[in-house]
Amino acid sequence: EDQVTQSPEALRLQEGESSSLNCSYTVSGLRGLFWYRQDPGKGPEFLFTLYSAGEEKEKERLKATLTKKESFLHITAPKPEDSATYLCAVGGGDYKLSFGAGTTVTVRA
Amino acid sequence: DSGVTQTPKHLITATGQRVTLRCSPRSGDLSVYWYQQSLDQGLQFLIQYYNGEERAKGNILERFSAQQFPDLHSELNLSSLELGDSALYFCASSVAVGQPQHFGDGTRLSIL
Numbered sequence: 001e002d003q004v005t006q007s008p009e010a011l012r013l014q015e016g017e018s019s020s021l022n023c024s025y026t027v028s029g030l031r032g033l034f035w036y037r038q039d040p041g042k043g044p045e046f047l048f049t050l051y052s053a054g055e056e057k058e059k060e061r062l063k064a065t066l067t068k069k070e071s072f073l074h075i076t077a078p079k080p081e082d083s084a085t086y087l088c089a090v091g092g093g094d095y096k097l098s099f100g101a102g103t104t105v106t107v108r109a
Numbered sequence: 110d111s112g113v114t115q116t117p118k119h120l121i122t123a124t125g126q127r128v129t130l131r132c133s134p135r136s137g138d139l140s141v142y143w144y145q146q147s148l149d150q151g152l153q154f155l156i157q158y159y160n161g162e163e164r165a166k167g168n169i170l171e172r173f174s175a176q177q178f179p180d181l182h183s184e185l186n187l188s189s190l191e192l193g194d195s196a197l198y199f200c201a202s203s204v205a206v207g208q209p210q211h212f213g214d215g216t217r218l219s220i221l
Contacts, residue, residue: 046210
């Protein structure tokens with residue numbers, strides 16, 4: 001069974017204080033690793049897809065990287081509007097997505 | 110706005126009742142997925158349809174069923190409701206299997 005573990009569960013940052021979120025996974029035949037952002041009362045918002053080890057994707061202050069066992073989401077110089085829960089999910093051989101429990105990021109001004 | 114529309118936004122009902130949740134996917138998306146999100150379980154995959162046909166099943170209870178219609182909208186039917194069914198139910202869609210899924214804002218189901 002595919003498994004996804006995210007750490008830490010919660011992260012409190014000062015505005016401008018860069019940090020990284022971790023997503024460790026085990027999957028039978030990785031079809032893609034997905035990062036989402038979820039705001040309270042909203043559905044997950046798609047951020048990135050990574051397909052193979054060594055791949056990197058960037059969007060504004062966010063950068064996602066992938067190795068054979070884990071992915072990192074780097075937040076550079078975060079702003080209060082980056083506060084959200086960040087979810088990691090893996091698609092396995094059957095293409096079903098398995099989600100981690102998420103990391104809740106709070107950025108203080 | 111993801112382009113995925115879910116109705117209703119909130120639903121309050123009693124144990125033993127039956128409800129239907131509706132989802133309209135993004136224009137052009139053929140795959141529809143249903144998820145349940147509760148505080149203690151996180152996002153759990155329930156079922157997937159592609160162009161009207163069931164493609165994959167996750168941890169979906171026998172009391173739950175779904176279908177995708179010719180116009181590609183989907184409905185999730187929940188019956189004999191129990192207190193533990195209280196959760197957020199999300200629909201997502203993608204252009205094809207394996208492509209990024211885009212989520213609606215969910216239906217919050219409360220069982221009293």
